[in-house]
Amino acid sequence: SKKIKANAKSLYEKKAAEMRKAEIEKNAASSVGTMADAQKRITKAIGKINSALVSMERDRELQIKTGTAENRLQQIL
Numbered sequence: 478s479k480k481i482k483a484n485a486k487s488l489y490e491k492k493a494a495e496m497r498k499a500e501i502e503k504n505a506a507s508s509v510g511t512m513a514d515a516q517k518r519i520t521k522a523i524g525k526i527n528s529a530l531v532s533m534e535r536d537r538e539l540q541i542k543t544g545t546a547e548n549r550l551q552q553i554l
């Protein structure tokens with residue numbers, strides 16, 4: 478009878494440990510997914526910022542070229 482109780486207790490503890498391990502793995506997978514989503518959002522935001530900076534730089538270059546062209550035209554006239 479003691480052996481049966483010991484085996485039952487051992488089996489119960491083993492099953493409980495497996496359930497805890499499964500829960501830990503589930504939480505870890507969820508955390509990794511959350512981190513990956515955050516990284517994607519950050520990467521997307523950085524891409525938008527870079528795009529805006531490039532656009533501003535092009536606009537500035539265009540304004541400089543336009544200003545230079547206006548000055549030349551005024552000199553010619």
